[in-house]
Amino acid sequence: MEQGKEAELKTVSAQIRRGIIEGVFYAKSGHPGGSLSIVELLTYLYFVEMSIDSENPKWEQRDRFVLSKGHAAPALYAVLAHKGFFSYKEIKCLRHNGAMLQGHPDMKKTPGVDMTTGSLGQGVSAACGIALAGKLQGENYRVYTIVGDGETEEGQVWEAAMFAAHKKLDNLCVFVDCNGLQIDGLVSEIGGPEPLDKKFEAFGFHVITIDAHEFMQIENAVNEAKCTKGVPTVVIAKSVKGKGISFMENQVGWHGKAPNQEQYEQAMREIRTHEKLEKGMGGCV
Amino acid sequence: MKSWRKGWEDVCELVKKATRVSYGEGLRDLFPKYRNLVVLDADLAEATQTKIFKKAYPERFIDCGIAESNLMGVAAGLAASGMIPFASTFAMFAAGRAFEQIRNSIGYPQLPVKIGATHAGISVGEDGATHQCNEDIALMRSIPGMTIISPADDVEAKAAVEAAILQEGPVYLRFSRLASPVFNDSATYRFNLGKGICVRDGNDITIVATGLMVYEAIQAADLLAREKIYARVIDIHTIKPLDAEILVQAAEETGILLTVEEHSIIGGLGDAVCSTVCQNKPVPVVKIGIQDQFGHSGSAEELLKEFGLCKDHIADVARKALQKKTDDTRHENRNLGCAAKARK
Numbered sequence: 013m014e015q016g017k018e019a020e021l022k023t024v025s026a027q028i029r030r031g032i033i034e035g036v037f038y039a040k041s042g043h044p045g046g047s048l049s050i051v052e053l054l055t056y057l058y059f060v061e062m063s064i065d066s067e068n069p070k071w072e073q074r075d076r077f078v079l080s081k082g083h084a085a086p087a088l089y090a091v092l093a094h095k096g097f098f099s100y101k102e103i104k105c106l107r108h109n110g111a112m113l114q115g116h117p118d119m120k121k122t123p124g125v126d127m128t129t130g131s132l133g134q135g136v137s138a139a140c141g142i143a144l145a146g147k148l149q150g151e152n153y154r155v156y157t158i159v160g161d162g163e164t165e166e167g168q169v170w171e172a173a174m175f176a177a178h179k180k181l182d183n184l185c186v187f188v189d190c191n192g193l194q195i196d197g198l199v200s201e202i203g204g205p206e207p208l209d210k211k212f213e214a215f216g217f218h219v220i221t222i223d224a225h226e227f228m229q230i231e232n233a234v235n236e237a238k239c240t241k242g243v244p245t246v247v248i249a250k251s252v253k254g255k256g257i258s259f260m261e262n263q264v265g266w267h268g269k270a271p272n273q274e275q276y277e278q279a280m281r282e283i284r285t286h287e288k289l290e291k292g293m294g295g296c297v
Numbered sequence: 298m299k300s301w302r303k304g305w306e307d308v309c310e311l312v313k314k315a316t317r318v319s320y321g322e323g324l325r326d327l328f329p330k331y332r333n334l335v336v337l338d339a340d341l342a343e344a345t346q347t348k349i350f351k352k353a354y355p356e357r358f359i360d361c362g363i364a365e366s367n368l369m370g371v372a373a374g375l376a377a378s379g380m381i382p383f384a385s386t387f388a389m390f391a392a393g394r395a396f397e398q399i400r401n402s403i404g405y406p407q408l409p410v411k412i413g414a415t416h417a418g419i420s421v422g423e424d425g426a427t428h429q430c431n432e433d434i435a436l437m438r439s440i441p442g443m444t445i446i447s448p449a450d451d452v453e454a455k456a457a458v459e460a461a462i463l464q465e466g467p468v469y470l471r472f473s474r475l476a477s478p479v480f481n482d483s484a485t486y487r488f489n490l491g492k493g494i495c496v497r498d499g500n501d502i503t504i505v506a507t508g509l510m511v512y513e514a515i516q517a518a519d520l521l522a523r524e525k526i527y528a529r530v531i532d533i534h535t536i537k538p539l540d541a542e543i544l545v546q547a548a549e550e551t552g553i554l555l556t557v558e559e560h561s562i563i564g565g566l567g568d569a570v571c572s573t574v575c576q577n578k579p580v581p582v583v584k585i586g587i588q589d590q591f592g593h594s595g596s597a598e599e600l601l602k603e604f605g606l607c608k609d610h611i612a613d614v615a616r617k618a619l620q621k622k623t624d625d626t627r628h629e630n631r632n633l634g635c636a637a638k639a640r641k
Contacts, residue, residue, distance in 0.1 A: 072379065119377065119406050127377055128406040131397060137367045138402055141374020141382075144359065148335060148380065168398075171367035179359070 018227050022290040024094065025055045029256045030283045031090025031103050037276045039107035042115070045266040047087035049191040049224065049251040050158055056230045057156055058091045066096040069123040075153050076142050078127040080135025080169075081160035081189060082116040083268070088125070089113050097124035133166030135159070136186065140176050143184040143244075154238070158187045162194030165203035170215070176244040177216025184244040185237040186217075189224060191253035193264045212246040224249035257282055313476040316454040316508075317415040320472050321346030323458035324383060324413075325353045331462050335375055337361055339368045339386040344474075345415040347385045365390045369398035369410070376408035381462055384410055388417035388471060392433035399467070404440040407466045417447075418559035419587060419604055420475040420509060422597040429592040435564025437469040438537055444490070445536040447471040447566075449511035452481035453534055456488035464490055473559075475597040477509050493540040499527030502615055502622070503547035503554045507533045507566045510557040510585075510606060517611035528615060536566055541573045548578040553622045555583045555615055559606055562586040581625065583618045585611060 028051045036042035058064070062075035079088050086106065093100045098112060105111040112121055116130025126142070129135040139157035146153050159169060176184050188208055196202050205211070209219045218240045222229035230249075237245035253267070254260030257279045271279055324347065328334050337359045342348040351358040361368040365386055372384040384391070391414040392399070403410045414433060421429045437445050444464050448454035454472060461468040496511065497518045506514035511532045518528040529551055531543055548554060554574065556567035567584030574580055585605055592600060601607050605614075 076378075078374075127374070128402070131401040133366070134370050134373075134398055134402045137370020137398075138374035138377065140367070141371035141376075142378050143374070144371060145375045145378030145380050148357070148375075149378070168366040168370065171362075171364035172370065175361060175364065175367055175371065178362075 013228050013231050019290050021055055021059060021227050023287055024059055025051050026256070026283050026286040026290060027094060028055055028087060028090045029286070030280070031093060031100070032086040033257065033271065033276065033279045033283065035086040035089060035103045035106040035113070036270045038104045040270050041107060041268070042086055042270060043083040043268045044086065044257070044271070045193065045253040045260060045263070046081060046160060046189065046191065047084040048255045048257060048260065049253050050084055050087050050189050051255065052225045052227060052230060053158060053187055053189070053249060054087055054091045056227055056234065058095055060231070061234055062156070063153070064095070064124075066124065069097060073151060073153055076126045076139070076155045078135045078139040078142065078155070078157040079117050079129055080139065080157050081132065081163050082129035082135065084158070085113070085115065085117050088117060089122070092122070092124040095124070098122070132160070132163045133168035136169050136172040137175075139184060139186070140172050140179070140181060143176070143181040144179060146183050147181070153183070155184045156187065157184070158189055160194075161188055161190040161192065161199050161205060161208065162203065164188065164205040164208060173212060173215040173217065180242050181244045182241050185234065186244065186246045187249050188246060189249055189251050191251045193253045193262070193267065195264070195267050197264055209248050212248075216243055217246040218243050219246050219248065221248040221250070224251035225255060256286065311478040311480060313478055314451040315474055315476045316448055316451060316472040317344070317346045317474060318349070319448075319451040319454035320413055320415065320458060320470070321349030323455040324350040326455070327459055327462065328354055328357065331381060333380045334383065334462065335359065335380050336383045337368055337372055337385060339363055339365050339390065341386050345385045345387070345413065347383075347413070365395045366398050369395045370402050372410040373402040373406070373408050376403070376410045377406070382410055383413045385413040385415070387428060388414035388430035388433040389428055392436045392469065393430060396436050400440050403467045404443055407442050409465065410467050411461045412467070412469045413472065414469060415472040416474045417471045418473065418508070419592045419600045419606065420473055420559060420597040422474070422600060423594050425594040426591040431559070431561045431587040431592065432564070433469075433471065434536055434558070434560050434566065438564060438569065442466050443537060444468040445471070446490070446534055447508040447536055448534050449508060449532050450477060450481050451479040452483045452486045453488065456486060457534065460488050460490045471508060473509050475509065478512050480512055480515065488534070491535045491538045491540060493543040494532040494534070495529060495543065496532050497528065497530035499529040500551050501527045502619055503529040503531060503551045504557060504611065504615065505531045505533055505544065505547070505554055505566065505570055506557040507536060509559055513606065513608045514557050514611055516608035517615065520608060520612040521615055526615070526619065533566060536569060539569050539573055541577060544570055544573050545577045548574045548580040553581045553583070553618055555585065555611070555618055557585040557606070557611055559601070560586055562588060581618070581621060583614060585614055
């Protein structure tokens with residue numbers, strides 16, 4: 013990946029973070045921590061990798077994305093708004109009565125959302141079904157899904173994993189957002205799903221481990237997944253919950269809480285610094 | 298009456314077939330017409346009879362293994378990609394185990410997943426209570442936008458499979474394990490989704506039945522007819538949306554309803570009928586069904602008799618219900634008398 017491209021993606025990431033914070037702030041509720049941890053993954057997928065058309069959200073040959081950890085909806089909404097699926101104004105109406113943007117992704121209400129999710133564990137199965145439909149119908153689209161590390165405590169994730177490998181769904185790429193935290197505390201202390209790489213390997217996946225915030229690593233993983241035939245790929249993406257907002261990073265309390273006015277302003281100052289920084293770097297190349 | 302139903306004189310020679318077999322055959326027969334159909338099962342193809350489809354079109358049959366939650370999720374994904382999946386397993390593991398997957402991944406986004414639930418009700422028999430699902434109608438009725446079809450015989454079951462394909466959104470199809478008489482005539486039968494069928498006319502009482510109980514109800518009506526009690530029998534194959542018109546008319550014309558279902562009296566056909574007549578034409582409704590209890594092992598025939606899901610019990614309850622109707626009428630007349638006196 014060229015440095016200029018990477019700087020550009022970092023600027024986009026800062027804008028996505030702005031969307032997350034604004035959405036959650038105006039909603040007075042929502043899940044900033046797990047939204048911030050998947051920003052780079054979503055940015056890469058939507059701004060580099062996926063074939064999609066905001067003018068034709070239901071285009072049959074499009075690549076698909078399922079946000080299995082549906083509570084990270086603010087990140088997906090910010091990305092979709094920036095991609096032009098709907099007006100950015102909608103972000104400030106997130107979770108409001110009558111809004112297009114529901115608390116969790118809703119394929120019937122929001123253009124660009126490929127699958128309704130929110131109940132943990134279910135999105136992975138749906139992603140398997142979408143990948144299987146691609147195989148049955150001879151379509152070449154690829155299917156991406158992001159699962160939370162806490163979410164892998166749901167048994168259905170493993171039913172789906174067994175299915176994906178057994179049915180040779182090599183058009184499916186599962187990202188596990190390993191931010192290490194869930195509502196009640198450390199993932200390692202609550203459900204203990206690790207070692208996830210070994211588990212997915214045993215289930216028959218091609219396993220890649222990356223830093224979830226490094227675009228070069230994301231790019232390499234996505235390309236490796238595309239070249240992997242006969243088995244699905246899982247990308248174990250080591251992330252920081254609350255990434256990019258200093259006081260939210262690695263703080264379990266920011267799983268499902270909105271910032272107050274003061275915290276909102278501080279978060280915005282930090283985001284502006286990132287935006288300027290990346291723009292500046294991009295300009296030098 | 299010479300219509301779609303075979304005459305009573307033919308009854309002795311009625312062939313028997315389980316509606317789960319009709320389901321498998323229906324899927325096989327309909328695939329050439331609906332090429333976006335895909336059939337999924339959870340290691341029960343031998344029992345649900347989707348094996349019939351599998352044999353004919355193995356490339357369109359997906360065995361998901363013993364994992365019903367994933368089965369429903371995969372079906373949702375297929376439906377979100379332009380296909381019409383039939384997700385098949387026992388009623389207990391579809392409506393029961395995978396309720397929340399059906400509710401959130403299929404019902405909420407209104408995806409056209411067709412759930413083929415076999416082995417419904419007490420007539421599962423020997424497998425016992427863990428496999429006898431008497432709660433599925435209640436569970437599925439509670440999901441907004443879910444269509445529920447419970448066919449009465451082979452002819453109706455096959456028609457129901459095609460109706461499910463044509464119906465937008467999710468559909469729950471309820472099939473039986475037990476072979477039961479094929480009393481409809483395939484040459485003349487027409488399935489109208491959401492419309493009940495008056496299979497026997499009468500004005501003394503209305504017996505409203507679904508699934509295997511429709512034929513028992515017809516036989517009960519014949520027993521009653523010998524005593525000059527003329528029962529109307531309505532086959533409710535679509536439990537949701539329910540045919541309010543035919544039920545309200547029956548309430549108006551016969552004054553009392555008796556519902557019969559191979560399902561709990563809580564949340565099933567009986568409750569759906571009560572709710573409808575209550576709001577439109579309140580009349581007494583007596584419910585025959587599983588009386589808030591679990592089943593146990595035994596042959597299907599024994600269990601159906603034991604739990605009162607047979608023609609003799611239906612006829613008995615109808616007689617008692619009619620007595621209640623007469624008493625109530627007398628009571629009403631007495632009250633009217635009082636009111637008349639008061640007005641004076």
